[in-house]
Amino acid sequence: EVQLVESGGGLVQPGRSLKLSCAASGFTFSNYYMAWVRQAPKKGLEWVATISTSGSRTYYPDSVKGRFTISRDNAKSSLYLQMNSLKSEDTATYYCARQTGSGGWFAYWGQGTLVTVSS
Amino acid sequence: DTVLTQSPALAVSPGERVSISCRASEGVNSYMHWYQQKPGQQPKLLIYKASNLASGVPARFSGSGSGTDFTLTIDPVEADDTATYFCQQSWNDPRTFGGGTKLELK
Numbered sequence: 001e002v003q004l005v006e007s008g009g010g011l012v013q014p015g016r017s018l019k020l021s022c023a024a025s026g027f028t029f030s031n032y033y034m035a036w037v038r039q040a041p042k043k044g045l046e047w048v049a050t051i052s053t054s055g056s057r058t059y060y061p062d063s064v065k066g067r068f069t070i071s072r073d074n075a076k077s078s079l080y081l082q083m084n085s086l087k088s089e090d091t092a093t094y095y096c097a098r099q100t101g102s103g104g105w106f107a108y109w110g111q112g113t114l115v116t117v118s119s
Numbered sequence: 120d121t122v123l124t125q126s127p128a129l130a131v132s133p134g135e136r137v138s139i140s141c142r143a144s145e146g147v148n149s150y151m152h153w154y155q156q157k158p159g160q161q162p163k164l165l166i167y168k169a170s171n172l173a174s175g176v177p178a179r180f181s182g183s184g185s186g187t188d189f190t191l192t193i194d195p196v197e198a199d200d201t202a203t204y205f206c207q208q209s210w211n212d213p214r215t216f217g218g219g220t221k222l223e224l225k
Contacts, residue, residue, distance in 0.1 A: 037162075045154075045162065045205055045216040061213040095161055103209050105152040107173065109161040 002026040002108045004096045009113030012086055022079040022096030022110055029077035030054075033099040035106060036070060036081045038092035038115075046092075049081060050099055064090075086117045121145050123206050123217035132225045136194035139220045141206035143187045150210035151189045153182055156219075157202045165204075166191060198224055
């Protein structure tokens with residue numbers, strides 16, 4: 001059974017940093033692109049980052065490019081999201097997702113971890 | 120960015136057929152996908168590449184469309200289908216989601 005378990009969320013002040021983690025199990029982690037998708041409270045979904053199987057390629061929307069960094073450790077079956085210079089509009093539940101291919105859809109999602117950016 | 124437009128809400132009775140639409144501001148080929156999200160839960164993939172049923176999803180769900188106009192159909196609707204349904208495109212960068220359609224049962 002595919003399982004994705006996020007951790008690392010919490011309350012952080014604007015301008016500070018936070019690192020999220022996602023522990024994967026139930027599949028061969030190194031074979032899949034992985035992604036982060038976020039959802040602001042009572043709002044829709046927004047894709048945040050994608051990383052290739054080896055970690056050599058990363059992709060971001062303009063809203064987080066230069067502030068967020070996605071990475072992975074295939075030996076530990078773990079995905080990470082380093083978030084710097086956080087803003088109030090980054091407040092959201094962050095989901096780890098298994099992506100199908102480089103241009104694909106999100107086949108499996110974790111339960112999410114809440115990040116609140118507030119002073 | 121590719122904007123995906125969905126109707127905000129629909130209300131149907133159990134046993135009926137419902138169609139949820141998603142219109143893209145530019146063509147996305149067949150790279151439109153559908154997700155179901157129940158309150159307090161993570162999204163769940165229902166349909167990928169416009170018309171392919173994801174693993175474990177009941178055959179009551181189906182998808183159609185290409186280019187800019189896509190439809191998710193549930194037939195027949197069951198009480199457990201109360202949820203918000205999101206479309207998502209992965210043809211153009213950045214990948215984007217629709218605002219969601221909240222399905223309520225009468």
